Amino acid sequence: MKKFVDLHVHTFHSDSTFTPEQVIDVAHKKGLSAIAITDHDSVDGIDPSIASADKYRIEVIAGVELTAEEDSLEIHMLGYFIDWKAEWFEKKLAKLRQARLERIYAMVEKLKKMGVDIDPKKVFTLSGPGAVGRLHLATVLYNEGVISSISEAFRKYIGEKAPCYVKKYKLTPKEAIDMILKLGGVPVLAHPHILGRDDLIPRFIKDGLRGIEVYHTEHSRNMASHYEDFAIRHNLLMTGGSDCHGMGKGRVLLGKVKVPYSLVEALKEESYKIRVSNEKNRSDR
Ligand code: AMP
Ligand code: FE
Ligand code: FE
Ligand code: ZN
Numbered sequence: 001m002k003k004f005v006d007l008h009v010h011t012f013h014s015d016s017t018f019t020p021e022q023v024i025d026v027a028h029k030k031g032l033s034a035i036a037i038t039d040h041d042s043v044d045g046i047d048p049s050i051a052s053a054d055k056y057r058i059e060v061i062a063g064v065e066l067t068a069e070e071d072s073l074e075i076h077m078l079g080y081f082i083d084w085k086a087e088w089f090e091k092k093l094a095k096l097r098q099a100r101l102e103r104i105y106a107m108v109e110k111l112k113k114m115g116v117d118i119d120p121k122k123v124f125t126l127s128g129p130g131a132v133g134r135l136h137l138a139t140v141l142y143n144e145g146v147i148s149s150i151s152e153a154f155r156k157y158i159g160e161k162a163p164c165y166v167k168k169y170k171l172t173p174k175e176a177i178d179m180i181l182k183l184g185g186v187p188v189l190a191h192p193h194i195l196g197r198d199d200l201i202p203r204f205i206k207d208g209l210r211g212i213e214v215y216h217t218e219h220s221r222n223m224a225s226h227y228e229d230f231a232i233r234h235n236l237l238m239t240g241g242s243d244c245h246g247m248g249k250g251r252v253l254l255g256k257v258k259v260p261y262s263l264v265e266a267l268k269e270e271s272y273k274i275r276v277s278n279e280k281n282r283s284d285r
Helices: 022-028 046-056 085-112 120-129 134-143 150-158 173-182 198-206 221-233 260-282
Strands: 004-009 034-037 058-072 075-081 184-189 211-216 237-241
Touching: 004 022, 004 058, 004 075, 004 184, 004 211, 004 237, 004 260, 022 046, 034 046, 058 173, 058 260, 075 173, 085 120, 085 134, 120 134, 134 150, 150 198, 150 221, 173 184, 173 198, 173 260, 184 198, 184 237, 184 260, 211 221, 221 237
Parallel strands: 004 034, 034 058, 184 211, 211 237
Antiparallel strands: 058 075, 075 184
């Protein structure tokens, strides 16, 4: 039987409503052989996912989704097979999460100026100890009856082009790629269609990008085939995943986008090569 994997999954350690245990239970129900845990700016969901997955023999790939910025655009960089226990990385992530917290206060201030009064505590209650983000703020706006759908919150208030949007702590794409490489991980550009700037990708490749997320919930068949061609032309790995946020986006997406297990093997091999080259550079110094 052919094995399938979902390479883009969030937990409540960032902006999904699912605990790692719930994620694994759903992955089992969907018959997946492996999933990658790719929380925004957090690796705290990885260990509990591995522990839960053991009973189902589901493989958990240690991942992360970092946000970078260029030309005032958000660039989401996925990292696969990272060394998630590296202490320096945990410190860096803690800094990124602190900046996320401050950013929520800044967006709440902007909302206030538009006549929308939100108690930031409600946002932090929702996010718990994990990486807080706009999806939590959007959910509070929805719960308070300010808007009638999550997408309306982004359209009207906190989307990248909306009036109450506040930028995050800035990593450049190169910094994000460098960090992932240093962790022995494989850097992959998330949902390139949402970014919508293919012209930026060749530079990311020069900086060490190894793959692009060809298959994604928000990629139509045409877009996917466009990015298949793009990946072939630029000799990039092709990955895919649902970007499941539990109930955070209204419906459970896990397993709705799945790719053959051979992609996991390709990522594993690439991570191995990156680690060998890291070692070599270390001993050359
Ligand atoms: P942040 O990391 O705080 O900037 O929030 C980015 C996250 O917000 C994304 O990963 C999605 O989970 C969510 N998001 C962004 N745009 C939308 C949208 N239009 N509708 C629903 N969720 C969105
Ligand atoms: Fe998210
Ligand atoms: Fe993303
Ligand atoms: Zn994501």
